[in-house]
Amino acid sequence: MADLLAVRGLKSGYGQAVVVQGVDLTLEAGHSLALLGRNGTGKTTLLNSLIGVTRRHAGTIALDGVDLTALASHRRAAAGIGWVPQERNIFKSLTVDENLTAVARPGPWTVQRAYEMFPRLAERRANLGNQLSGGEQQMLAVARALVLNPKLLLLDEPLEGLAPIIVQELLASIARVVRDEGMSAIIVEQNPRLILPITSRAVVLDRGAVVHEGASAELLADRERLDRWLAVAQH
Ligand SMILES: Nc1ncnc2c1ncn2[C@@H]1O[C@H](COP(=O)(O)OP(=O)(O)OP(=O)(O)O)[C@@H](O)[C@H]1O
Numbered sequence: 001m002a003d004l005l006a007v008r009g010l011k012s013g014y015g016q017a018v019v020v021q022g023v024d025l026t027l028e029a030g031h032s033l034a035l036l037g038r039n040g041t042g043k044t045t046l047l048n049s050l051i052g053v054t055r056r057h058a059g060t061i062a063l064d065g066v067d068l069t070a071l072a073s074h075r076r077a078a079a080g081i082g083w084v085p086q087e088r089n090i091f092k093s094l095t096v097d098e099n100l101t102a103v104a105r106p107g108p109w110t111v112q113r114a115y116e117m118f119p120r121l122a123e124r125r126a127n128l129g130n131q132l133s134g135g136e137q138q139m140l141a142v143a144r145a146l147v148l149n150p151k152l153l154l155l156d157e158p159l160e161g162l163a164p165i166i167v168q169e170l171l172a173s174i175a176r177v178v179r180d181e182g183m184s185a186i187i188v189e190q191n192p193r194l195i196l197p198i199t200s201r202a203v204v205l206d207r208g209a210v211v212h213e214g215a216s217a218e219l220l221a222d223r224e225r226l227d228r229w230l231a232v233a234q235h
Pocket residue numbers: 014017019037038039040041042043044045046190
């Protein structure tokens with residue numbers, strides 16, 4: 001099958017600083033990729049480089065056969081990249097329902113279907129964005145990206161800073177979206193044990209370079225690698 005995403009020799013960063021040090025990355029349609037690595041290894045920078053908000057020094061990025069390399073970020077979004085940054089971009093003065101209907105574009109991911117994935121949002125549809133908890137805001141941010149009907153969803157640490165019970169609920173919703181519904185996605189996450197069970201592929205970054213690429217299930221079972229790259233103590 002042709003790759004949905006093809007990144008070749010990508011070097012990118014901020015100003016003169018090169019953070020992503022020559023990354024090759026591919027993802028087939030219908031797959032989800034866990035992007036792992038210790039703090040400061042360039043996970044967010046790589047994700048931001050796909051949507052085009054960093055400085056590119058070298059390399060190419062193609063989505064579904066379309067070369068995105070020279071495109072501005074809004075044109076990459078129009079080409080099919082749905083981006084949920086760490087800041088959870090939502091309209092705080094609009095209701096949940098308005099947040100979704102304001103941005104929805106035609107496609108399989110309707111507002112109704114987003115509510116099926118995130119039942120808590122359906123309950124909160126009349127609440128304003130600023131009346132939602134952090135976890136609910138994150139659910140709304142993901143749902144907003146979905147109803148844009150992207151070809152590829154980018155989630156940057158969606159579970160960060162959330163209470164454990166909300167982490168489980170959000171993770172279950174993300175699993176429904178990527179594993180059961182086959183939405184192609186790249187998910188940045190610190191904790192491999194949370195994200196590897198719900199993704200099909202895994203990439204580990206170290207100092208801006210890919211040090212491992214493989215099946216998520218394989219990495220989850222590999223204590224030595226988890227410990228070496230991610231310092232996950234396993235007992
Ligand atoms: N806006 C920026 N300007 C300059 N340098 C930055 C900027 N954002 C990040 N960096 C630097 O780039 C490097 C990689 O940061 P990045 O946020 O991509 O790592 P990360 O793997 O996502 O880490 P974390 O898990 O802590 O979010 C770090 O050294 C960081 O200081």
